[in-house]
Amino acid sequence: MASLKGRFFSLLLLSITCIVLLILLQGNVLGSNSRTGFLEYNRFREDSDEGESTPSPENPQNYRTTRRNSLMKPKSDKKTTPAETPIPVLSLKSFDKLPQWDFEDIYNQDSPPRLTTCAQSLRNSQDKDFQKAFLPNIRLYLHKDNFNMSEWNRLSHFNNPFGFMQMHHEEVMAAIKLLPKLKEPLLLPKQGGDGCVHCAVVGTGGILNGSKMGAEIDAHDYVFRMNGAAIEGYEEDVGNRTSVYVHTAHSITASLAFYQKYGYKAAPHDEGIIYVMIPEGLRDFQWLQAVYKGERVVSGEYKNRNARTYYSGQFNESRFYVLHQDFLRYVRNSFLKSSNLNKTFWGIVRPTNGAFALFLALHVCDTVSAYGFMTPDYSKYSNYYFERYTKTHVVFYANHDYILEKNLWKKLHDKKILKLFQRTKSEAVTEKPKQL
Ligand SMILES: *[C@@H]1O[C@H](CO)[C@@H](O)[C@H](O)[C@H]1NC(C)=O
Ligand SMILES: *[C@@H]1O[C@H](CO)[C@@H](O)[C@H](O)[C@H]1NC(C)=O
Ligand SMILES: *[C@@H]1O[C@H](CO)[C@@H](O)[C@H](O)[C@H]1NC(C)=O
Ligand SMILES: *[C@@H]1O[C@H](CO)[C@@H](O)[C@H](O)[C@H]1NC(C)=O
Ligand SMILES: *[C@@H]1O[C@H](CO)[C@@H](O)[C@H](O)[C@H]1NC(C)=O
Numbered sequence: 252m253a254s255l256k257g258r259f260f261s262l263l264l265l266s267i268t269c270i271v272l273l274i275l276l277q278g279n280v281l282g283s284n285s286r287t288g289f290l291e292y293n294r295f296r297e298d299s300d301e302g303e304s305t306p307s308p309e310n311p312q313n314y315r316t317t318r319r320n321s322l323m324k325p326k327s328d329k330k331t332t333p334a335e336t337p338i339p340v341l342s343l344k345s346f347d348k349l350p351q352w353d354f355e356d357i358y359n360q361d362s363p364p365r366l367t368t369c370a371q372s373l374r375n376s377q378d379k380d381f382q383k384a385f386l387p388n389i390r391l392y393l394h395k396d397n398f399n400m401s402e403w404n405r406l407s408h409f410n411n412p413f414g415f416m417q418m419h420h421e422e423v424m425a426a427i428k429l430l431p432k433l434k435e436p437l438l439l440p441k442q443g444g445d446g447c448v449h450c451a452v453v454g455t456g457g458i459l460n461g462s463k464m465g466a467e468i469d470a471h472d473y474v475f476r477m478n479g480a481a482i483e484g485y486e487e488d489v490g491n492r493t494s495v496y497v498h499t500a501h502s503i504t505a506s507l508a509f510y511q512k513y514g515y516k517a518a519p520h521d522e523g524i525i526y527v528m529i530p531e532g533l534r535d536f537q538w539l540q541a542v543y544k545g546e547r548v549v550s551g552e553y554k555n556r557n558a559r560t561y562y563s564g565q566f567n568e569s570r571f572y573v574l575h576q577d578f579l580r581y582v583r584n585s586f587l588k589s590s591n592l593n594k595t596f597w598g599i600v601r602p603t604n605g606a607f608a609l610f611l612a613l614h615v616c617d618t619v620s621a622y623g624f625m626t627p628d629y630s631k632y633s634n635y636y637f638e639r640y641t642k643t644h645v646v647f648y649a650n651h652d653y654i655l656e657k658n659l660w661k662k663l664h665d666k667k668i669l670k671l672f673q674r675t676k677s678e679a680v681t682e683k684p685k686q687l
Contacts, residue, residue: 457632493519
């Protein structure tokens with residue numbers, strides 16, 4: 252019996268491997284419609300001048316072509332019947348580097364247009380590389396009304412947080428069906444202002460220690476923070492307002508445990524604050540269920556935690572947004588495609604929470620100033636601004652490409668798309684970014 256079962260499973264495994272290999276092979280031959288990343292764009296510019304149309308779900312011609320090779324394979328090209336059952340669960344272990352699906356760079360782009368009267372909006376940037384990479388209407392948030400089985404099947408090809416690889420439909424749906432469709436755009440220009448949405452995004456970088464940037468940060472219309480955003484005792488350097496707090500279940504729980512000794516007592520909870528979650532794994536969907544229901548987490552890593560208490564009474568369904576997998580994947584593919592995605596540990600390689608927060612700001616604000624993000628002279632500062640009394644080193648975790656991010660912030664600063672807070676400007680210009 253056992254050996255029969257064993258044989259059955261090896262056969263099943265073999266067939267799945269064959270299918271996956273086939274798809275990969277086809278992808279390699281046909282999958283040449285990839286958008287080029289922001290940093291790499293210069294290299295490819297010459298051969299893509301001919302108004303190459305970006306495939307999108309609104310462009311059925313391209314969508315159909317690219318769907319042909321996917322696991323959700325339609326029977327015929329004429330009548331595409333929507334898939335009604337989840338595809339078999341794909342495993343990270345089946346791929347020794349980032350798999351390339353030919354629908355990798357197809358994103359929902361249906362965010363309501365943000366009509367801005369702001370002349371200095373970063374959306375008006377004339378920079379060709381940026382114009383090419385930036386998708387102003389990329390879908391930003393996941394909710395129950397923009398999700399269905401074909402979306403599940405499409406997104407199940409991508410690892411977390413860019414999709415649902417290795418996850419089971421019912422486990423994730425239990426959370427998604429609770430997510431309401433919320434008001435967009437996220438932020439409006441302040442009344443009596445200049446018609447622009449001015450944002451500060453405050454990272455936790457040591458460069459902020461002693462910076463006295465607090466007043467300048469607080470003077471923005473909106474202040475974004477993420478992770479261990481310690482404020483009390485650091486106001487002079489980092490400000491005291493938080494309008495948008497970006498987090499994961501891990502960051503909101505772990506920050507409390509790790510940074511308590513620096514005076515971090517709770518996630519920011521200003522009156523009316525907007526919470527934004529990066530759903531980075533199954534544990535976040537388990538967390539979300541508990542948050543929305545006001546119950547304890549029923550399973551997984553945070554089992555029995557009273558999730559809502561982490562928001563200090565400021566949880567409010569109408570102000571809690573969950574980022575969409577398409578947005579997260581687009582940020583990686585168009586701006587932060589690390590060469591580590593070709594390594595066997597590709598499955599854990601992703602932009603930092605700070606990078607996602609900064610890109611959210613670039614999509615919902617007109618001007619963005621970044622404070623506490625990596626700069627060319629990062630080694631002069633502690634890892635975190637709250638490490639005030641001991642000089643620590645910046646810690647490089649394998650799941651993030653900090654150097655790539657550092658170079659991107661500098662590049663976006665030089666192109667005047669954002670303003671990166673730097674302390675030693677003269678040195679900043681001498682270091683040559685890696686990928687240019
Ligand atoms: C499923 O959702 C996607 C994205 O929101 C949408 O484009 C598509 O039309 C939906 N499909 C069905 C069958 O409802
Ligand atoms: C921040 O500091 C200002 C000036 O000291 C104060 O008026 C304001 O109430 C503070 N805001 C918060 C959210 O603590
Ligand atoms: C939730 O927030 C909205 C918008 O800020 C507000 O109108 C509503 O009263 C809040 N609900 C609760 C239960 O606090
Ligand atoms: C991975 O390797 C392939 C082939 O060597 C190369 O074309 C691609 O650019 C690499 N991807 C990344 C993200 O570096
Ligand atoms: C933090 O800033 C203070 C004030 O400028 C300074 O005295 C201290 O040495 C700094 N700490 C580190 C670790 O750089």
